[in-house]
Amino acid sequence: MQRILSSGAFLAVLLSAAPADAQSIDEDVRCLILGTLFQNTAKEPAVKQAAAAVTQYYLGRVSARVPAGALKGRYLAQAKLIKADRTGPMMNACFKSLQAQGRAVDAVRVEIGRSLPKTGGPAKK
Numbered sequence: 001m002q003r004i005l006s007s008g009a010f011l012a013v014l015l016s017a018a019p020a021d022a023q024s025i026d027e028d029v030r031c032l033i034l035g036t037l038f039q040n041t042a043k044e045p046a047v048k049q050a051a052a053a054v055t056q057y058y059l060g061r062v063s064a065r066v067p068a069g070a071l072k073g074r075y076l077a078q079a080k081l082i083k084a085d086r087t088g089p090m091m092n093a094c095f096k097s098l099q100a101q102g103r104a105v106d107a108v109r110v111e112i113g114r115s116l117p118k119t120g121g122p123a124k125k
Contacts (some may be wrong), residue, residue: 031094
């Protein structure tokens with residue numbers, strides 16, 4: 001029971017806390033576009049991997065905040081704002097935002113984890 005309450009407390013903290021770097025829906029859509037662009041065009045494996053992380057992160061954010069019927073219009077509007085000479089800095093900003101949110105979640109996870117009872121590992125079969 002303690003583990004369920006602690007997991008519930010962890011979820012409540014995550015859902016009630018303001019994001020470390022609140023972004024507008026349009027910024028999230030822009031980052032989703034940039035992540036997809038870099039994932040499809042980057043030559044370096046590390047850049048492709050970072051772009052895949054950005055794509056997955058912002059896909060989750062966008063799908064939770066934008067109704068499916070409104071996605072195409074938002075996507076097209078934001079795609080027009082992305083200029084070729086700014087894609088690198090814009091992508092870096094998206095990745096830094098993802099990293100900041102990851103650090104915030106890790107800090108909460110570690111803090112909550114300290115209060116969980118030790119389980120001794122997975123059950124043996």
